[in-house]
Amino acid sequence: MAGSRIVSLGHYQPSRLVTNDDLAAIVDTNDEWIRDRVGIVTRRVAETESVADMATAAAGKALAASGLTAADIDMVVVATCSAIDRCPNTAARVAHRLGIAAPAAMDVNTACSGFSYALATADHAIRAGASRNAIVIGSEKLSDVTDWTDRSTCVLFGDAAGAAVLTATADGEEPGIGPVVWGSAPERGDVLKIEGWRPYIQQEGQAVFRWATTALAPLALQACERAGVAPTDIAAFVPHQANTRIIDGIVKRLNIPNAVIAKDIVESGNTSAASVPLALSKLVERREVPSGAPVLLFGFGGGLTYAGQVVRCP
């Protein structure tokens, strides 16, 4: 069975920059608290763009960089937990705007782990022969589901999209996407939820923090083991961007001394399903990871869900 690999990446962020001082003008917070407790300095907030607009922009860039055309794509998967427009799903909206004819088109909602779930889904479809070239996108407009009067959540999030084009590997070529390690702790789903009407993000921050810093490192190591890559060979670690203290806590337990650690949260905030492809796309754009090098992706969050895999850098 053929595997798949990432051919190219793309990302999109809205132009409106929101600083910590901007937020201090609307809720009782300050720059020092946000930097110390979370690590965020700025985030982007969409004004007119929808989840589908941002997804289309990111996917369009990834497609343009791939050497493929819309006619080559037979599957579009969008990870999102914030799309207000439900039907047609976001994937179909993106496909229509990019001129992709008759693709399998689906949205995946596993909140912040969404991109790794979507990537695995597309990889599995390619392995099964149900797809040859796919676009996988994480896109979020969390500003639509943020309570802007709640200082404990509104300082955390941002809007963005990131996308990857996948293709089947050639006969004899090593797969570029390793086996996924995915799962959830559904009995603990209440600690981070977006529910009700209108839906707002609510969370027990410390419970999420404890779970992320204790449960996830062994699972990320499992993803390395299943890919047959030693942690010391990992060239970059791109975890979900929720909190720099969470990232540091996980990194400490991974033994990945040679890895570039993605910390896009500093400039972008927590963009849920967009955070991993956004951070990865920026690392590649800045040429911080050599082509072909093993990169450990690991998403986690609402649900509580998690998913991760080792991929080869395009």
Ligand SMILES: CC(C)(COP(=O)(O)OP(=O)(O)OC[C@H]1O[C@@H](n2cnc3c(N)ncnc32)[C@H](O)[C@@H]1OP(=O)(O)O)[C@@H](O)C(=O)NCCC(=O)NCCS
């Ligand atoms: C949310 C998070 C940053 C809060 O940090 P924390 O150190 O746990 O802070 P606490 O919630 O204990 O609050 C400490 C104090 O800061 C206050 N506080 C909360 N938000 C604040 C803000 N934006 N500005 C200033 N003070 C704030 C609290 O009211 C509390 O005050 P008190 O001691 O007078 O009661 C942290 O728990 C976290 O990152 N959790 C993970 C959440 C996450 O990543 N979710 C998404 C996963 S996908």
